[in-house]
Amino acid sequence: MxxxxxxxxxxxxxxxxxxxLNRVAFAGHAKLFVHPAYARLVNTEPYVKRLIPVLIVLFVLALGGMRVIVLFEERDVIDVRARAQIGLVARALASDLLSGDRLPSMTEPSELVQGRLENLLPARATAMERSIYVLNPDGMIIAAAPDPEGVVGRQLGSIIGFGQPLTTLGQLAGVLAITLPDGEDVLAAVHHNAARTASVAVIQPYSGVFADWRRTVSREATIFVATSVVLVILGFAFHAQAARAQEADAIYAETQSRFHMALRRGHSGLWDWDLARGTLxxxxxxxxxxxxxxxxxxxxxxxxxxxxxxxxxxxxxxxxxxxxxxxxxxxxxxxxxxxxxxxxxxxxxxxxxxxxxxxxxxxxxxxxxxxxxxLQEASRMADLRLRDAVEAISEAFVLWDAGNRLVLCNSKFQELYDVPSELVRPGTPYDAIIRSGTRPEITTSTALREAGGPESVSVEARIADGRWLQISERRTKDGGFVSVGTDITALKRNESQLLENERILTATVADLRQSRQKLERQAQQLVDLAEKYALEKEKAEDANRVKSEFLANVSHELRTPLNAIIGFSDMMLSGVFGALGDRKYAEYCSDIRQSGEYLLGVISDILDMARLEAGHVELDIEAIDLEQMVGGILDENGADAEAAGVALVAEIDDRVHLFGDRKALRQVVGNLVSNAVKFTPAGGSVQVECRRRGENVFFIVEDTGIGMPAAALSKIGQPFEQVQSQMTRSHRGSGLGLAISRALVDLHGGQMRIQSAPGVGTRVTVILPRRPRIETGGIAAA
Structure with missing residues (x-):
């Protein structure tokens, strides 16, 4: 090639x-191959970084040492020059001031001597804090410059100290460095005239001698510090630049690493084809x-x-x-x-x-x-398998997308709806297929919407050839929907037979209603008999036992047909063998089921009461977590309370446990809460409390309902007793709930107390021992 x-x-x-293309940005990974000097610079850079600070320190030390030597040499020169100037000034003044034909008197201070001194002073003779004194033979100052005030009349010894060799030797002592009594270091010289009748003293402090030198030192120190700071800043700048370059190299290396990692994770590779050179x-x-x-x-x-x-x-x-x-x-x-x-x-x-x-x-x-x-090949094969599976099912199947366009259908759908073959292709609008095909006649429709899910629609339709279809449609997650049509012609043919069966079942239900009424009358008669013969204890116990046995037998006999009635009504409502047809039939079946369930509940209460009165109930004692048990009861009655507009509130002490029969105590509390919700009007409240007081546990159920008169409290808790009022007449019940609850409380050795007032509400308190004792409690009215 x-x-x-x-x-x-x-x-x-x-x-x-x-x-x-920015070649530097593109070919950064090849820089070490193209520029080998860059690699050498990178390798030597750490040594250069260490060497630069050492060089800066050596340079600063050398520069500082050299300037210190120069300044101290200059100081020695200034000291020698100052000594020479002091000696010359003293000699010149002694020669000019103390010689001549008409000398003033040198024994006492006078203006003539002061004026002669000021006239003979050379230029800058008193510069740099230099002081000049004219002395008499006794060493007293008779004239002074530049400031005679406070000095004239004093002894020179009081200024420079007594016993100094300058006062006796004069010029023979030369210029001496002495320390004044006040501690100040000075240079001093004294010159006598030839007759030793007067002398001149020159004193200059070292501060004045080295004033200019100190300013030079300050200036040199400032320049040295500034130079050092600049060098340090340059050193830091070099280090910062080197660190930045090192950080940039690290960032570049990290970027390259991540770049190659991203390519590797993405199963990707970078290409650079140099078309001119033919390399990649x-x-x-x-x-x-x-x-x-x-x-x-x-x-x-x-x-x-x-x-x-x-x-x-x-x-x-x-x-x-x-x-x-x-x-x-x-x-x-x-x-x-x-x-x-x-x-x-x-x-x-x-x-x-x-x-x-x-x-x-x-x-x-x-x-x-x-x-x-x-994956594309696998998707294609899966699509083929899906189409084969859809084609193989016996029902009519069609799938539409979110835009109501055809996605997939089988030949059964095309056959039942008589859709032309040219329209059976993906993307065909729903309206086009409906217009071209045969539209079935819809007779019934049922729409169901799942909570948080798609909508489901089920319809029954009749097509042109007389066949019946059950069409079920369901929304898909992407907004489309799927439709499945099932042939239900055979089910429709059995509909007439089902209607006849329904008529027979209706007659049976009517007979059961009559039987229920008869049972209610018999139950009332039994209650009357129990009240009538209550005074005769032995006869009452025999009658009560006979009644209990009779109710148990009758209830057992009634439960079997009631279970059949409830079961068959549920089957008819669910449409197991097909729809009932007219909507009234469904309503009748619902009434039958509700009435049967109510009658079954009454019979169950009667059985429970009969077993309690016959003494056939044995407690299954176990440890009970009251918070968990009461919470479950509140959850069960929550829906009814919410539907009735009643607030349900609970206050339960933490870690309250009780030993008793779980099922029995649950039935007691459940009956009390259910009655409180039932007889509390909308806007009222029911409060449930569970407290431990010593070795007893208190269950308190208090409502803001209709309440009861005081005369009715004595009958509450007796079997089949109900307080009749305008509100209670609208609620059905056997009147056994409180009686069963009282009997179960008695079995646990507890008590039940009821407090109530019309229009105020009712408060029921159940007191149970934490460990049951088989004692007969009671029910007290307050």
């Missing part, structure tokens, strides 16, 4: 290439995709062509096509040979760009799409 550069050498790449650069992830050990990241076109499937792509033809068509992008899928011999699918996306030298490059990525190809 010829080089790609030779194939496109005649093309004008500068006019065809749409963009420019691959990222490490590209070698990993093909399972090749990277010996050199720069590959020739021939090396890559050997890996590409010849039926999918020719690299040379691709380069020529880019030049001929003037297109700057490539997006193509092709196969490449893996290292272990199998083929993988690769999708390459690239763009032709040029670098700063205007050399053309095809730069982009290659993504391993082998798994995507496999």
């Amino acid at each position: 010829a080089r790609a550069g030779e194939a496109i050498a005649s093309a004008d790449w500068r006019t065809r290439i749409p963009g420019r 650069f691959w990222s490490p992830s590209m070698f990993e995709i093909l399972g090749i050990v990277p010996r050199n990241r720069l590959l020739s076109v021939a090396d890559v062509s050997e890996l590409v499937h010849p039926e999918d792509l020719d690299l040379l033809d691709l380069a020529n096509a880019l030049v001929t068509a003037g297109s700057g992008t490539v997006d193509q899928e092709f196969r490449m040979r893996h290292a272990d011999g199998h083929w993988i699918w690769v999708r390459a996306r690239a763009e032709v760009v040029s670098d700063r030298e205007h050399e053309p490059h095809l730069v982009g990525i290659a993504v391993d799409v082998t798994e995507q190809k496999r």
Whole structure:
């Protein structure tokens, strides 16, 4: 294969290439190969960073030491010069002031001596804090400059100290460095005249001698500190720049690492095809995709062509096509040979760009799409299997998308709806199929909406040939819907037979109602007999036992047909064998089921009461968590309370436990809460409390209902007793709930107390021992 550069050498790449490539940004990973000096600089940079601070410190120390030496040498020169000037001034004044024909008197201070001194002073004689005194033979100061005030008339010894060699030796002592009594260091010189009738003393403090030198030292120190600070700042700047460069290298390395990691995780590889030179650069992830050990990241076109499937792509033809068509992008899928011999699918996306030298490059990525190809094939096979499965079912099946367009249907749907074959294709609108096909006649429709789920619709329809269909439609999660049509012609044929059965069942229900009324009258008669013979204990116990046995037997006999009535009414309501037809039938069945359930509940209460009175109830004692038990009861009555508009409130002490029969105590509390909710009007409240007081547990159920008069409290808790009022007449009941509750409380050795007032409410308190004792409690009215 010829080089790609030779194939496109005649093309004008500068006019065809749409963009420019920043080669530094693109070829950063190859910088160490192209610029080896950069690698050497990176290697020596740590040593340079350590050497720079040492050089700065050495330079600062050398500069400081040199300036200190120069300044101290200058100080010595200033000291010598100052001594010479003091000696010269003293000698000159002694010579000029104390010589001449008409000398003033030198024994006492006078203006003549002071004026002569001031006239003879040389220029700058008193500069730099220098003081000049004229002395008489006794050492008293008779004239002074520059300030005679407070000095004239004093002894020189009081200023420089007595016993100084200057006062006796004079000029022979020269210029001496002495310390004044006040501790100040000075230079002093004394010169006598020839007759020793007067003398001149010159005193200059060291502070004045070295004033200019100190200013020079301050200036030099300032310059030295500024120079040192600048050097330190430069050193820190170098370190900051080096640290920034190191951080930039670390960021670059981290970026490259993440970039290659992203390519590796994405099963992608970077391509850079230098079209002019015919070489390709691959990222490490590209070698990993093909399972090749990277010996050199720069590959020739021939090396890559050997890996590409010849039926999918020719690299040379691709380069020529880019030049001929003037297109700057490539997006193509092709196969490449893996290292272990199998083929993988690769999708390459690239763009032709040029670098700063205007050399053309095809730069982009290659993504391993082998798994995507496999999934596409698996999806295609799954679609074929789905179509075969839909075609194989016996019902009419059709699937619509969110836009009411056909997605999939079977031949059964086409046959039943008489849809033309040219419309049975994906994307056909729903309206077009309905207009072209045969629309069935819908007779019944039922719509069901699941909580938080899609809507389901079930309809019965009759088609033109007389057959009946049960059509069920359901919304899909994407907004479309699926429809399934089932042939129910055979079920419809049995409908007449079901209607006849329903008539017979209705007659049976009427007979059962008469039986129920008879049983209610018999129950009332039994209650009257119990009240009538209450005074005769022995006869009453016999009658009560006979009554209990009779009720138990009758109740057992009634429960069997009632279970059949409830079961058959449930079957008719659920439509197990088909719809009932007229809506009234469903209402009748619902009434039958409700009446049967109510009668069954009454019979169950009668059985419970009979078992309690006969003494056949045995307690199953166990530890009970009252918070859990009462919470369950409140949950059971919550819906009824909410429907009645009654607030249900509970206050239960923590960790209250009781030993008793769980089922019996649950029945007691449940009856009390249910009655309180039942007889509390809308807007009222029912409060349930559970407290422990010593060894007893108190259950308190208090409502804001209609209440009861005091005369009725004595009868509450007796079997079949009810308080008749305008509100209670609207609520059905056997009157056994409180009686059963009282009997169960008695079995636990507890008590039941009722407090009530009309229009105020009722408060029922149940007191139970934590460990039951078999004692007869009672029910007290307050």
